Amino acid sequence: MAASSPSRRAPRPTPTDGFSTPSSITQAETEAILLQHIPSDADPKPILTKQAHMQFLVRNLVQGFPARYMSQDASQPWLLFWTIQSFSALQVGLDPGNKQRMIDKIMSAQHPDGGFGGGPGQAAHLLPTYASVCALAIVGRPGPGGGWDQIDRKKMYRFFMSLKQPDGSFLVAHHAEVDVRGIYCLLVTATLLDLLTPELVAGTASFIASCQTYEGGFASASQPYYAAIPAQSPAGEDFHAKSARLLETPRPPLGEAHGGYTFCALAAWVLLLPFREAEAGGRLPQIDVGKLLRWLVMMQGSEIELGGFKGRTNKLVDGCYSWWCGGAFAFLEALGVNGAAEGAPAGLPSGEEDEQREQWDEVDDTLFNRTALQEYILYAGQHPAGGLRDKPPKNADSYHTLYCLSGLSAAQHRVSPSEARRMQIHEAWVNRRSSVPGAVLSESKLPDQTRRKVFEEALAWAEDEGGSLVLGGADNRVNATHPLFNLTITHAEGLMAYFYGQSLPPRTRLGKSTGKA
Amino acid sequence: MPSPASSSDTSSALYAERPEWKDVTPLPQYEDANPIAPIFYSEEYKDATDYFRGIVKTGEKSERVLELTESIIRLNPAHYSAWQYRYETLLAIKAPLDVELKLMDELAVSFLKTYQVWHHRRLLLMLTGNPGPELKFITESLKVDAKNYHTWSYRQWLLAFFNDDDLWAGELDFVDAMLVQDVRNNSAWHHRFFVVFQSGVREGETERGRIVRRELTYVKQNISLVPNNPSAWNYLRGILDFNNLPYSRVEDFVRPYAGTTTDGSTTDLVDLENPPPSTNAQLPCSAAIEFLADIHEKEGGKDRVLQAIALWRSLADEHDTIRKKYWEYRIREALKSVKE
Ligand SMILES: [Zn+2]
Numbered sequence: 001m002a003a004s005s006p007s008r009r010a011p012r013p014t015p016t017d018g019f020s021t022p023s024s025i026t027q028a029e030t031e032a033i034l035l036q037h038i039p040s041d042a043d044p045k046p047i048l049t050k051q052a053h054m055q056f057l058v059r060n061l062v063q064g065f066p067a068r069y070m071s072q073d074a075s076q077p078w079l080l081f082w083t084i085q086s087f088s089a090l091q092v093g094l095d096p097g098n099k100q101r102m103i104d105k106i107m108s109a110q111h112p113d114g115g116f117g118g119g120p121g122q123a124a125h126l127l128p129t130y131a132s133v134c135a136l137a138i139v140g141r142p143g144p145g146g147g148w149d150q151i152d153r154k155k156m157y158r159f160f161m162s163l164k165q166p167d168g169s170f171l172v173a174h175h176a177e178v179d180v181r182g183i184y185c186l187l188v189t190a191t192l193l194d195l196l197t198p199e200l201v202a203g204t205a206s207f208i209a210s211c212q213t214y215e216g217g218f219a220s221a222s223q224p225y226y227a228a229i230p231a232q233s234p235a236g237e238d239f240h241a242k243s244a245r246l247l248e249t250p251r252p253p254l255g256e257a258h259g260g261y262t263f264c265a266l267a268a269w270v271l272l273l274p275f276r277e278a279e280a281g282g283r284l285p286q287i288d289v290g291k292l293l294r295w296l297v298m299m300q301g302s303e304i305e306l307g308g309f310k311g312r313t314n315k316l317v318d319g320c321y322s323w324w325c326g327g328a329f330a331f332l333e334a335l336g337v338n339g340a341a342e343g344a345p346a347g348l349p350s351g352e353e354d355e356q357r358e359q360w361d362e363v364d365d366t367l368f369n370r371t372a373l374q375e376y377i378l379y380a381g382q383h384p385a386g387g388l389r390d391k392p393p394k395n396a397d398s399y400h401t402l403y404c405l406s407g408l409s410a411a412q413h414r415v416s417p418s419e420a421r422r423m424q425i426h427e428a429w430v431n432r433r434s435s436v437p438g439a440v441l442s443e444s445k446l447p448d449q450t451r452r453k454v455f456e457e458a459l460a461w462a463e464d465e466g467g468s469l470v471l472g473g474a475d476n477r478v479n480a481t482h483p484l485f486n487l488t489i490t491h492a493e494g495l496m497a498y499f500y501g502q503s504l505p506p507r508t509r510l511g512k513s514t515g516k517a
Numbered sequence: 518m519p520s521p522a523s524s525s526d527t528s529s530a531l532y533a534e535r536p537e538w539k540d541v542t543p544l545p546q547y548e549d550a551n552p553i554a555p556i557f558y559s560e561e562y563k564d565a566t567d568y569f570r571g572i573v574k575t576g577e578k579s580e581r582v583l584e585l586t587e588s589i590i591r592l593n594p595a596h597y598s599a600w601q602y603r604y605e606t607l608l609a610i611k612a613p614l615d616v617e618l619k620l621m622d623e624l625a626v627s628f629l630k631t632y633q634v635w636h637h638r639r640l641l642l643m644l645t646g647n648p649g650p651e652l653k654f655i656t657e658s659l660k661v662d663a664k665n666y667h668t669w670s671y672r673q674w675l676l677a678f679f680n681d682d683d684l685w686a687g688e689l690d691f692v693d694a695m696l697v698q699d700v701r702n703n704s705a706w707h708h709r710f711f712v713v714f715q716s717g718v719r720e721g722e723t724e725r726g727r728i729v730r731r732e733l734t735y736v737k738q739n740i741s742l743v744p745n746n747p748s749a750w751n752y753l754r755g756i757l758d759f760n761n762l763p764y765s766r767v768e769d770f771v772r773p774y775a776g777t778t779t780d781g782s783t784t785d786l787v788d789l790e791n792p793p794p795s796t797n798a799q800l801p802c803s804a805a806i807e808f809l810a811d812i813h814e815k816e817g818g819k820d821r822v823l824q825a826i827a828l829w830r831s832l833a834d835e836h837d838t839i840r841k842k843y844w845e846y847r848i849r850e851a852l853k854s855v856k857e
Contacts, residue, residue: 118600120546121573253711314746367843
């Protein structure tokens with residue numbers, strides 16, 4: 001009876017104040033479904049059904065993708081990246097034969113004028129360019145046929161520059177839209193391949209900052225205003241080149257704060273930090289980190305939503321935001337937010353002190369609820385037939401499989417910039433460029449000092465071995481992933497060391513190790 | 518959503534079987550007969566994209582390219598290369614843009630969730646320079662999907678890009694209508710913020726005080742109606758932050774929402790400044806507790822900070838337990854500031 005009632009009390013439905021609207025109706029429907037996935041105390045520990053997920057992934061890779069994936073025909077490098085990075089998360093590698101087939105398929109999407117497209121014969125686009133390069137980080141290698149030396153970096157750089165807009169943003173492809181996903185993809189690619197230059201990133205941090213909304217998260221883009229837009233001239237794409245002048249303000253965000261855009265904007269912001277000092281003109285762009293943190297924590301659903309993340313205020317939880325929102329917390333540390341409790345603070349009024357001190361004894365310093373997020377993924381995110389998903393009763397797909405697994409990784413592991421690792425890499429740096437054929441870009445004006453900084457900041461991220469928390473036991477562990485790239489740290493290191501012409505000192509374990517890696 | 522029979526009837530035959538396409542050499546996607554991870558395309562799609570690759574290779578830009586790209590777009594609206602090539606073709610052959618826009622009216626409704634339909638429309642509008650009919654069209658689209666990100670961004674782009682007083686004139690009424698339909702629609706709240714504050718104060722700098730009062734009244738009324746609505750609380754924060762006003766300005770309003778009961782004695786007094794929680798309100802409302810704690814913290818001083826801490830503690834332990842870590846972080850940070 002009441003005395004032996006389960007510790008997990010029935011979670012409270014989201015309050016509706018007796019006022020129902022379309023949002024509260026879909027919310028209640030979702031809660032009713034999720035409620036069926038909340039375990040009772042009698043249930044055994046949750047299991048990550050790794051084998052079922054591997055079967056799902058391997059089936060797609062070997063047999064192919066069913067017809068409903070036709071809508072992803074312009075995202076073929078993504079299908080490969082989602083699949084192969086899911087392998088990495090699940091600690092599985094690919095055999096050399098299939099690796100080669102994957103390299104060949106990716107390289108067939110490289111555009112003759114630089115960058116990668118969604119498939120052979122498709123136009124170059126920033127999103128598949130990211131997916132291609134990251135997939136090559138996993139399956140590729142130097143040398144003939146290995147992919148790495150066949151990336152045309154000169155042309156890729158020219159492609160990037162051809163997309164640049166006066167407000168520091170980039171089109172995702174020629175004649176296409178501007179949005180922060182594209183900027184994230186460009187900056188990751190340029191960072192990995194040693195393509196960053198001051199001219200490439202000029203104004204980009206200001207653009208990113210202008211996408212932060214009043215809620216604290218980031219929007220897809222912002223719209224700059226121009227002075228003296230010719231009144232009735234047909235405002236073609238190159239209208240601003242004529243007589244209009246870009247105004248510093250206003251640059252209102254287009255669209256509301258959104259999990260996917262927030263991840264991309266924030267990662268882009270962090271990737272641009274090495275350029276902060278170089279940014280000319282005194283006034284550095286700023287973002288409001290406190291508001292951002294608040295918005296991010298508010299995206300985590302309550303107990304009745306099993307602690308999954310949503311992508312916007314008053315929307316539904318969805319497994320992919322486990323990564324876009326859950327994964328974004330790692331960046332806060334790079335921005336000076338410290339979740340670590342350095343023992344109980346002194347100066348508490350007596351009486352409260354003991355109680356408060358007890359609360360701080362936990363070592364877990366993550367600012368979102370890591371356990372709850374793992375519960376969402378394990379209880380609601382896994383499709384019984386393999387693969388992971390948005391939410392029940394939806395089907396699994398490649399995209400949600402990766403981003404649920406990546407989100408699970410972000411909840412299990414603590415990966416943060418390590419000063420010790422940064423110093424190691426800093427010391428080992430030598431001023432030289434890669435031996436990749438044609439590697440020295442005539443356009444490249446990045447001083448070695450900045451290259452070194454880009455390199456060491458990107459690779460200083462390290463897993464704190466004492467900071468992991470794996471719900472359901474060690475068998476549920478997935479690999480740690482680099483917060484900026486969503487590659488394992490090993491894959492990110494391998495690719496960057498090659499393209500920067502560096503050799504990396506071996507990683508030593510940081511923090512105390514708990515169990516087997 | 519089924520497409521009208523007329524347009525699909527004429528294009529039902531495969532391009533490979535049509536004599537007027539005989540001169541084009543279709544280009545298969547992969548030289549390798551057995552690529553890894555193939556997608557199982559429909560015959561129709563494979564046929565159209567083979568011909569598309571053939572066309573791209575020769576660089577042909579002609580009337581029939583419009584037909585071909587339309588076929589592909591109808592089968593896969595996310596095929597950005599088909600859109601891109603179509604746009605270049607429209608320019609090259611100086612195709613009538615009103616016809617293209619009419620087609621877009623139909624495709625936007627069928628493929629609401631794709632970036633490309635909205636972006637293509639944007640490109641067309643930059644060419645026609647005639648935003649007049651657009652707002653009505655967007656309003657209709659929002660009836661199908663009231664939170665569509667692309668639709669809202671497009672509306673905001675249109676307003677900012679053309680920046681025409683006639684376009685702006687009806688926006689407050691429009692956004693109010695959207696919020697009446699669903700006061701929890703965060704896209705609509707964001708739009709309101711965009712319209713009122715972020716594109717320059719439309720009614721002039723001297724009007725700012727009046728506008729702030731109007732917006733505070735508006736959001737308070739909506740919080741009163743549905744207190745547990747994070748969108749409205751975020752809007753309230755937004756107004757105050759944007760205009761550099763202290764949170765304490767609304768302390769009297771917030772207090773009843775952070776308590777557990779509505780005080781019946783005040784309800785017959787109509788206080789427009791501080792509308793009370795509705796009778797159905799489920800109190801306390803965690804957004805109000807958080808807001809009150811923020812007021813205390815910002816006002817500063819040891820007493821106020823301790824009050825803030827007590828409120829955060831109640832969120833961590835009772836009212837918003839999922840965010841326990843965050844509330845404890847706020848407590849630690851506040852304590853640091855008291856110490857300093
Ligand atoms: Zn999703």
